Amino acid sequence: AAGxxxxxxxxxxxxxxxxxxxxxxxxxxxxVYWYQQGPGQDPQFLISFYEKMQSDKGSIPDRFxxxxxxxxxxELNMSSLELGDSALYFCAxxxxxxxxxxxxxxxxxxxxxxxxx
Amino acid sequence: xxxxTQAQTEISVVEKEDVTLDCVYETRDTTYYxxxxxxxxxGELVFLIRRNSFDEQNEISGRYSWNFQxxxxxxxxxxxxxxxxxxxxxxxxxxxxxNSGGSNYKLTFGKGTLLTVNP
Numbered sequence: 001a002a003g004x005x006x007x008x009x010x011x012x013x014x015x016x017x018x019x020x021x022x023x024x025x026x027x028x029x030x031x032v033y034w035y036q037q038g039p040g041q042d043p044q045f046l047i048s049f050y051e052k053m054q055s056d057k058g059s060i061p062d063r064f065x066x067x068x069x070x071x072x073x074x075e076l077n078m079s080s081l082e083l084g085d086s087a088l089y090f091c092a093x094x095x096x097x098x099x100x101x102x103x104x105x106x107x108x109x110x111x112x113x114x115x116x117x
Numbered sequence: 118x119x120x121x122t123q124a125q126t127e128i129s130v131v132e133k134e135d136v137t138l139d140c141v142y143e144t145r146d147t148t149y150y151x152x153x154x155x156x157x158x159x160g161e162l163v164f165l166i167r168r169n170s171f172d173e174q175n176e177i178s179g180r181y182s183w184n185f186q187x188x189x190x191x192x193x194x195x196x197x198x199x200x201x202x203x204x205x206x207x208x209x210x211x212x213x214x215x216n217s218g219g220s221n222y223k224l225t226f227g228k229g230t231l232l233t234v235n236p
Binding site: 031033035041042043044045048056058088090092094105106107108109110111113 | 164222224
């Protein structure tokens with residue numbers, strides 16, 4: 001079965017650079033979530049999109065922005081990168097049923113490991 | 118606000134032992150989802166189970182079983198006859214249920230329990 005695809009798998013950047021992470025949800029999934037997991041930490045919710053509109057926002061820095069495109073893939077754009085941005089970034093997707101309830105568990109991609117030097 | 122507590126930071130067992138990972142949650146919602154995920158050393162998050170708050174029936178899947186007790190706000194996970202391949206960090210998570218405004222099903226994770234199964 002198709003899974004959530006994230007690219008790149010690994011990314012090395014220097015401070016003050018920019019980075020773009022991509023997420024391709026499971027086919028027919030309409031909701032995308034981004035999470036950040038620091039070393040030894042639990043995943044923290046950043047932002048989510050439903051039908052290309054932002055549906056919720058968590059602890060996402062103002063230096064980060066994200067969007068969901070017409071083909072439902074999503075991109076997380078990160079600017080002015082800091083050492084503390086080094087983390088594993090996960091994307092997850094799910095699908096809502098006709099009642100508006102999400103009847104799918106959130107399936108996660110393998111993550112993008114971002115290292116800031 | 119939602120909160121998930123996994124009091125056990127690390128557990129170490131010998132292969133074939135049974136082990137229970139504890140999860141206690143807090144939420145003001147009357148309906149919600151509970152999840153367990155496994156994160157092996159390779160880093161991916163592997164979905165194990167989702168349970169909605171309506172269903173307090175325990176579930177068994179092979180060597181895995183889950184005990185949901187709404188009265189104590191707990192959703193514990195037991196691995197029977199543990200194996201070395203079970204070594205991983207296990208996360209318990211909580212999300213809302215139902216269409217609440219823009220509806221958000223973001224997951225709130227516990228801090229995780231590192232399970233080490235020794236041969």
